[in-house]
Amino acid sequence: MKDKISRRAIVTRGLIATSLIPMLGLSAWRAHAAALPPLDPSDPTAKALGFVVDSTKVDATANPSHKPTQKCGTCAQFQGKAGDATGGCNIFVGHSVPQGGWCKVWAQKPA
Numbered sequence: 001m002k003d004k005i006s007r008r009a010i011v012t013r014g015l016i017a018t019s020l021i022p023m024l025g026l027s028a029w030r031a032h033a034a035a036l037p038p039l040d041p042s043d044p045t046a047k048a049l050g051f052v053v054d055s056t057k058v059d060a061t062a063n064p065s066h067k068p069t070q071k072c073g074t075c076a077q078f079q080g081k082a083g084d085a086t087g088g089c090n091i092f093v094g095h096s097v098p099q100g101g102w103c104k105v106w107a108q109k110p111a
């Protein structure tokens with residue numbers, strides 16, 4: 001019986017383990033984001049940035065540059081993936097925002 005582990009086996013297993021770590025971390029982060037409490041629109045920072053949970057309810061007079069296609073789900077700050085109902089937001093750390101929400105910081109997510 002061969003008791004020694006070959007150098008090739010060690011390198012192969014190391015590469016596999018190294019490649020799995022980021023995937024496990026990303027999954028854990030997504031699970032964490034899904035567990036975040038929803039952002040309260042009455043939060044002082046949320047109010048200051050005009051956050052609404054429904055982009056179709058944006059005050060057009062106060063936000064003349066808002067367009068119907070501008071939603072959290074299309075924002076560069078949104079941390080959820082396509083199809084997620086909610087996701088984390090880089091601006092409102094520690095909270096989730098709805099896919100259809102909006103605030104004044106909205107910026108197009110890169111393609």
Ligand code: SF4
Nearest residue numbers: 072075077089103106
């Ligand atoms: S920064 Fe973007 S993702 Fe965050 S609340 Fe504003 S519009 Fe939504």
